[in-house]
Amino acid sequence: MRWQRYVIVCSELPxxxxxxxxxFEGATPLESEEVLASTPENFLARKETAxxxxxxxxxxxxxxxxxxxxxxxxxxAETAELxxxxxxxxxxxxxxxxxxxxxxxxxxxxxxxxxxxxxxTEEAPGSTITADxxxxxxxxxxxxxxxVITVGENSNKEDLLHHSLANEAKExxxxxxxEKKQGKHKLALSVAEKVxxxxxxxxxxxxxxxxxxxxxxxxxxYIDHRKHAQPQPQS
Amino acid sequence: MNPPNIDQAYDEAxxxxxxxxxxxxxxxxxxxxxITAGAQEVEEKNALAALRDRLFGTSHE
Numbered sequence: 001m002r003w004q005r006y007v008i009v010c011s012e013l014p015x016x017x018x019x020x021x022x023x024f025e026g027a028t029p030l031e032s033e034e035v036l037a038s039t040p041e042n043f044l045a046r047k048e049t050a051x052x053x054x055x056x057x058x059x060x061x062x063x064x065x066x067x068x069x070x071x072x073x074x075x076x077a078e079t080a081e082l083x084x085x086x087x088x089x090x091x092x093x094x095x096x097x098x099x100x101x102x103x104x105x106x107x108x109x110x111x112x113x114x115x116x117x118x119x120x121t122e123e124a125p126g127s128t129i130t131a132d133x134x135x136x137x138x139x140x141x142x143x144x145x146x147x148v149i150t151v152g153e154n155s156n157k158e159d160l161l162h163h164s165l166a167n168e169a170k171e172x173x174x175x176x177x178x179e180k181k182q183g184k185h186k187l188a189l190s191v192a193e194k195v196x197x198x199x200x201x202x203x204x205x206x207x208x209x210x211x212x213x214x215x216x217x218x219x220x221x222y223i224d225h226r227k228h229a230q231p232q233p234q235s
Numbered sequence: 236m237n238p239p240n241i242d243q244a245y246d247e248a249x250x251x252x253x254x255x256x257x258x259x260x261x262x263x264x265x266x267x268x269x270i271t272a273g274a275q276e277v278e279e280k281n282a283l284a285a286l287r288d289r290l291f292g293t294s295h296e
Binding site: 043046050053054057058060061064065067068071072075078079082085086089090093096097100101103104107108111211212215216218219222223226230 | 241242244245246248249251252253255256257259260262263264266267268270271273274275278
């Protein structure tokens with residue numbers, strides 16, 4: 001039944017929040033705090049609020065479409081089209097929010113990394129990042145990889161180094177997602193080590209500084225694409 | 236020049252995306268509600284016609 005598919009799609013929307021919470025389950029408080037020390041403390045809450053706002057809006061609209069479908073079964077084609085539009089809006093927005101969060105996480109993490117002479121001092125105690133930290137924080141690791149992909153892809157097309165780093169991040173993201181699907185709360189250290197190398201390379205290539213532009217471009221791309229995706233009024 | 240504040244950029248970007256989403260969701264909801272309202276109107280007209288038939292239909296014939 002066509003409706004069932006739609007209901008399942010929308011009922012899956014709040015999962016990002018649950019996945020996020022699960023991702024931190026296996027981490028010790030100290031390790032989580034250390035990694036997150038470089039990010040604004042309310043960033044995660046703002047990220048979750050954005051996701052929740054999206055899901056809430058989607059559920060209300062879904063309810064209106066279901067009511068229309070029940071009231072007017074003979075107009076199934078129209079209500080199915082509305083549901084397709086809803087699905088497309090939400091999926092695209094979720095992807096964009098993910099990119100924005102990843103880019104912000106990357107930028108704040110990189111800006112929190114101290115210069116070698118300051119790292120580990122009292123002045124900058126949490127300013128190092130290790131493979132262990134990444135292994136214990138799969139969600140943050142995914143965010144950082146998303147950030148590398150977004151900034152790398154937003155770079156000048158001729159910048160092969162940036163694009164190659166983005167491709168490496170994509171492959172690693174697949175690996176981390178595979179591990180998450182297997183129910184692991186911690187990433188394999190070998191994967192986390194590769195992620196760490198990508199993050200440090202991103203720092204060397206100036207991805208932190210390029211993140212601001214990437215955020216603006218990513219938002220513009222979303223808004224432009226949605227404008228074109230909207231059905232044109234019939235004459 | 237001050238360095239760009241990434242935190243603020245994130246908040247503004249999210250607000251823009253969500254505002255665009257809400258606008259589209261409002262349009263979709265309005266179309267769905269129009270379908271529901273149309274169906275209710277037809278239903279009311281049919282009910283009224285049925286009532287009219289019951290009250291006057293046979294006596295008029």
